[in-house]
Amino acid sequence: MLITIDPASPQPLADQVAASVRAALASGLAAPGDRLPSARNVAATLGINLHTVLRGYQQLRDEGLVELRRGRTAVITEGADRLRLRLAEAAEEYARAALHAGATEEEALAAARQALLTMRD
Amino acid sequence: MLITIDPASPQPLADQVAASVRAALASGLAAPGDRLPSARNVAATLGINLHTVLRGYQQLRDEGLVELRRGRTAVITEGADRLRLRLAEAAEEYARAALHAGATEEEALAAARQALLTMRD
């Protein structure tokens, strides 16, 4: 289970840590029951602060993807369904593109609905 | 051509200015050849700084949506209609990904809606 970041990216480091774990989960590189490396370990490896890593881990906990308890490393929960994650990732990417194209929420949803309909035939 | 912002949003004001223009463009409210209000005017109306508005305008220039020259107000370029095409393309790509991930139409729309909502902030 490898966690990587890009210090040059404007995205907050903690978000990148969480995104890195989500990506591993979505690609099947990590599965429920697996454990994440310890926050201190990740912090030392990446050359960032312990708090920053933990903030990323806590994002994942808030999303129900991992379970955190002191004394133990983070564990990937059973409910971390790969397909749903992939769907959420695709939706996130689409939302970003739609908003950047200047679409309102309604317009973006309408465009998605039409694309889904024409694709089902 | 109206430009609006939400001071309570965590999104940078300059980005909001640019997004507001893109939205007008995507919805057909603004068309190629139209001119944007002067940056000083917008800044005074919205109660924000001239630089902030200009930074938003420069984003649009970098995207090729408007043309900026000193002495004249910004002009919407001819190729600026392609934003709508981009939305349709993005929607099609998302639909393909969602169906491939095994999502139903309702699930795909729900995922898109949530992504749009969480991204609004």
Added chain:
DNA sequence: CAACTGTTTGCTTTTGACTATAACACTGCA
């Protein structure tokens, strides 16, 4: 017990967004 884990607290440093002010160079129009 010993060595690890996440948790919490308090503080400092850094970074970026935004503001403020001013001068500059170009355009459009009376």
Added chain:
DNA sequence: TGCAGTGTTATAGTCAAAAGCAAACAGTTG
């Protein structure tokens, strides 16, 4: 031509969020 209005550039200050630093705490594991 004169002049008001435009975007451009430069410099500096303010503020909040992100990130870092340090230390103690409270669990788990072997």
